[in-house]
Amino acid sequence: MTLDITDLKVTIGGKEILRGVDLSLQEGRVHGLAGESGSGKTMTGLAVLGLLPHGSRTTGSIALGERELLTLPPKELNRVRGGEVAMVFQDPATSLHPMLTIGKQLTEHMRHHLGLDKREARRRAVELLGKVRIPGAEEAYGRFPHQFSGGMRQRIAIAIALACSPKVLIADEPTTALDVTVQAGVLRLLRGLCDELGLAVLLVTHDLGVMSAVADEVSVMKDGLVVETGPRGQVLREPAHPYTRSLLDSLPDAEPSPEPAPGPRSEDS
Amino acid sequence: MTLLAIDDLVVEHRSPGRPIVRAVAGASLAVGPGEVVGLVGESGCGKSTLARAVCGLNPVTEGSITFDGQPVTPLGLRKRKLTGIQMVFQDPYASLNPRRRVGDQIADGLRTSGDTATAPADLLERVGLPRDFAGRHPHEFSGGQRQRIAIARALAARPRLLIGDEPISALDASAQSQVATLMRDLAVDSGAGLLFISHDLSVVRLIADRIAVMYLGKIVEVGNTAEVWANPRHPYTQALLRAIPKPDGLGVLPAELPGDVPDPAHPPRGCRFNPRCPLVMDICRDKEPDFGPVACWLHEPAT
Numbered sequence: 001m002t003l004d005i006t007d008l009k010v011t012i013g014g015k016e017i018l019r020g021v022d023l024s025l026q027e028g029r030v031h032g033l034a035g036e037s038g039s040g041k042t043m044t045g046l047a048v049l050g051l052l053p054h055g056s057r058t059t060g061s062i063a064l065g066e067r068e069l070l071t072l073p074p075k076e077l078n079r080v081r082g083g084e085v086a087m088v089f090q091d092p093a094t095s096l097h098p099m100l101t102i103g104k105q106l107t108e109h110m111r112h113h114l115g116l117d118k119r120e121a122r123r124r125a126v127e128l129l130g131k132v133r134i135p136g137a138e139e140a141y142g143r144f145p146h147q148f149s150g151g152m153r154q155r156i157a158i159a160i161a162l163a164c165s166p167k168v169l170i171a172d173e174p175t176t177a178l179d180v181t182v183q184a185g186v187l188r189l190l191r192g193l194c195d196e197l198g199l200a201v202l203l204v205t206h207d208l209g210v211m212s213a214v215a216d217e218v219s220v221m222k223d224g225l226v227v228e229t230g231p232r233g234q235v236l237r238e239p240a241h242p243y244t245r246s247l248l249d250s251l252p253d254a255e256p257s258p259e260p261a262p263g264p265r266s267e268d269s
Numbered sequence: 270m271t272l273l274a275i276d277d278l279v280v281e282h283r284s285p286g287r288p289i290v291r292a293v294a295g296a297s298l299a300v301g302p303g304e305v306v307g308l309v310g311e312s313g314c315g316k317s318t319l320a321r322a323v324c325g326l327n328p329v330t331e332g333s334i335t336f337d338g339q340p341v342t343p344l345g346l347r348k349r350k351l352t353g354i355q356m357v358f359q360d361p362y363a364s365l366n367p368r369r370r371v372g373d374q375i376a377d378g379l380r381t382s383g384d385t386a387t388a389p390a391d392l393l394e395r396v397g398l399p400r401d402f403a404g405r406h407p408h409e410f411s412g413g414q415r416q417r418i419a420i421a422r423a424l425a426a427r428p429r430l431l432i433g434d435e436p437i438s439a440l441d442a443s444a445q446s447q448v449a450t451l452m453r454d455l456a457v458d459s460g461a462g463l464l465f466i467s468h469d470l471s472v473v474r475l476i477a478d479r480i481a482v483m484y485l486g487k488i489v490e491v492g493n494t495a496e497v498w499a500n501p502r503h504p505y506t507q508a509l510l511r512a513i514p515k516p517d518g519l520g521v522l523p524a525e526l527p528g529d530v531p532d533p534a535h536p537p538r539g540c541r542f543n544p545r546c547p548l549v550m551d552i553c554r555d556k557e558p559d560f561g562p563v564a565c566w567l568h569e570p571a572t
Contacts (some may be wrong), residue, residue, distance in 0.1 A: 037444070149529055150312060177438075179311040179468050180512040184523040187514070191522060209514035213522050236518030251516060 002026050003048065003085075003168050003200060008060035010043055010224075012053060017043050019224040020060070025168060025200040030191065032215030032232070033204045034247070040224040041204045045170045048202070049087055050077050064168065083113040086161035090173040092153035096145040102129075102156050103141035106163055113164045128159040132189060151182030155189065162193065169194075172204045187214050208251065212236050220244045272337060272462045273300040273323065273354075273430050279331035280315075280322045288534040292318035294486035295332070297561070300430065300462040305453055307477030307494070308466045309509070313530050315486040316466045317359075320434045323464070324356050325349075336430065352381050355428035357452070359435040361415035365407040371418045372403030378425025392421040396451060413444030417451065424455055430462045431455075437472060445469070449476050470513060474498055482506045485541040486533055491562045502563045504546050540566065 003025040010018040018040045025031050033041050046052050048062055048069065062069040069080065089095040097105055106128065107121035116124065122141070129137035132155040134148075145153055154174060161169060171190065175183040191214045194201050203215055211218055211232070218235040220228045220243065228241040239245045280293040292315040300306045308316050321327040323334055325344040334341040336354060355378075358364040366374060375389035390400035396417040407415055416436060423431060433452055437445040449465070453476040456463035467473050473480060473494075480497045482490045482505065490503040501507045508526040515521070528545040531537055537544050542565075543553040550566060558564045 151529070180470060180509060180523075181311060181526040184512040184514075184525045188522050188525060207514070208516035212516045212518050213514035213520065216520075232520055233518040236516055248516065 002065065003202075004061070004063045005044070005048070006061045006063075008044065008047060008058070008062060010040075010047055010052060010056055010058050012056040017056075017224055018047070021221070021224070021226055023202070023219060023226065023229075025202055027167070027200050028194060028198045029216045030194055030201040030203050030214050032211040032218045033202060033221060034206065034208060034211055034218060035221035036206065036247075039221040041206075041221055042172055044221070045087065045172050045202060045204050048168070048170060049081050049085055051087075079113070082109050082166075083164045084166055085168045085170065086164070086166040088154070088157050088161050088169065088171045088174045091177045092150060092157045093145075093177070095157055096153060096160075098145055101142050101144055102148075106141075106156075106160055109160075110163045125159075125163070128163055129156070131162075131193075132156070132159045133185075134159075149182075151178055151185060154178060154182075154186055158186070158189065158193075162197070165197070166199070168200045168202070170202045170204070173206070174203070175210060176205070176207070183210070190214060208236065208247065220247070271299040272302045272304075273298075273464070274335045275299070275319070275323065275332070276335075277332035278319065278322060278329060278334060280318050280327050281330045282318075290534045291486055291536070292533060293322065294533075294536070295559075296483065296486065296488045298481055298488060298491070300464050302429065302462055303457055303460050305456065305463045305465060305476055305478045307473035307480045308464060308483060309468060309470055309473050309480060310483035311509075311530050312468060313533070314483045315533070316468075316483055317434050319483070320356070320432050320464065320466050323430075323432060324354055325351070352426050353429040354432065355423035355426050355430075356432040356434060357416070357419050357423050357436045360439045361407075361412060361419050362439070364419055365415055365422075367407050370404055370406055371410075371422075375403070375418070375422045375425050378422045382425070382427040384425070384427065387425070389421075389425070392425050393418070395424070395455065396421045412440050413448060416440060416444075416448050420448070420452055420455065424459070427459070428461055430464065433463065433465045433467075435466055435468070437467065437469070446472055446475060452476070470509060482509065485530060485536055487541055487564060488561070489542065489564045502568050503542075503565045504548050504567075505542050508545075508547075540564075 005021055005023040008018055008021040021044055035041050047058060058070055103125055106125040110116050110121045110124060126137045126141055129140055134140045134152060134155060175186050178186060193199060205211055215232050218232050219226050222243050228235055228244050235244060239248060275296060275298045278293050278296050282290045282292055296319060310316050318327055322329055325341050328343050372389040375392050379387055389403045393402055394400055398414060398417055437448050440448060449472045453463060465477060477494050480494050481488050484505050490506045501510050511524040512526060514523045526545060539555050540553040540558055543549045552566050558566050560570055
């Protein structure tokens with residue numbers, strides 16, 4: 001199943017936030033969405049889930065397979081939200097409920113969407129925790145978010161998003177709040193899950209390095225418009241749009257990066 | 270002449286019913302006038318505790334912090350004489366008083382330094398905000414603007430050392446490097462030193478003259494920014510730099526550093542990095558490397 005966004009326009013309070021966005025997500029592919037803050041990246045992600053702020057007006061089309069999400073009645077949209085389309089937010093410290101155990105947060109929507117009984121939901125939750133590589137999944141099930149580190153919390157947030165076997169995952173800056181070493185682990189996890197489960201992932205990030213590491217296709221947004229779309233290698237190595245080029249040129253990294261191996265190193269690296 | 274000298278600093282957090290946590294366990298660092306030092310490390314390594322100790326916000330357990338040859342005293346109820354150190358905090362939503370106009374808050378800093386010639390609006394102008402913003406309240410500004418105001422307030426006291434404790438991590442991605450560069454420029458222009466703490470290596474690289482890498486309460490490597498970046502020597506620094514994904518369009522996943530930062534209440538025996546180090550040797554499990562600039566048995570200085 002694919003997700004196709006065509007000519008999506010969003011107006012909030014008379015201000016045009018998105019001015020005709022076209023995007024297409026495919027199974028087993030990571031689609032990266034880059035651009036500076038205020039360019040409408042996050043709004044595009046939220047529009048897919050129908051989570052836009054009150055008083056916003058949306059035109060265009062967001063099609064999940066055969067269904068049109070924008071005109072779906074709220075009841076049916078609730079079935080899609082969290083079930084077929086899931087989201088991972090930027091800050092795991094605020095996206096998880098501090099007073100509920102992660103087991104509760106992992107099973108609640110599973111029982112609602114999939115109609116599982118308590119035991120079955122628990123079994124699946126523990127399995128998911130193992131999948132996102134939380135050590136001691138059985139014990140972790142009964143713990144609270146504050147007992148985990150930031151990277152583990154984001155892994156848990158990913159497990160929650162994956163609980164109902166969604167087809168589309170929207171990840172809004174999933175690694176921005178994390179340390180680089182932890183980020184590397186979360187990126188590997190995302191890429192692995194995408195390949196393994198055939199997820200279609202929309203990865204919203206401002207970090208072109210992250211983009212280059214995991215995305216298959218890259219779209220660049222500016223002022224509510226997608227200015228460039230293409231395969232990763234093409235957009236990041238031979239950008240066609242001047243804005244993409246200016247984004248790449250503004251990166252401080254112009255010289256060779258550190259080598260992995262210690263000890264003597266060659267001069268020409 | 271160093272401006273700030275931190276010597277074998279130990280800071281412990283004590284809380285009843287819990288083991289004592291050594292957040293900073295013997296760290297030494299120096300900052301000179303007009304110098305920008307970047308302090309990097311994973312979260313939980315003690316960077317912020319070190320910064321707070323320098324400001325006198327956390328009591329020192331062992332070791333010493335001297336500023337201009339004078340020891341830094343903990344903040345108390347009495348009026349503080351030491352106003353040469355100013356701090357910019359992580360979250361500008363919490364560090365500004367929501368009930369006072371920003372101009373009044375900046376004026377506090379001016380009063381501290383006995384400056385009657387400068388108006389708060391002048392400082393707003395220096396951080397790139399319009400003069401008439403002085404009459405507004407903090408809620409009228411965005412995160413990036415608030416952090417600029419916090420910087421203006423810190424600069425108003427004419428500090429000789431400015432400390433930024435993750436001043437950019439609460440900001441939007443595009444505002445991050447702007448605010449970091451602004452802090453650097455303003456500090457260097459006024460001849461003050463800057464101790465800039467961040468977990469974002471790419472920003473630190475952009476603005477710092479020297480980088481200090483911290484791991485579990487210890488500084489494991491100090492050096493010139495360009496040198497550390499081009500030739501990291503400590504295995505931890507190497508792992509940190511390797512974990513940064515490169516925007517080369519090749520789709521290479523960054524290398525992962527296995528394991529989590531150990532609990533500072535129970536640090537491992539020997540070198541603190543040994544359980545995660547790919548190059549661990551027998552001596553690492555046994556003896557802690559107590560030397561610099563690279564605290565690693567592979568880089569033991571010749572005696």
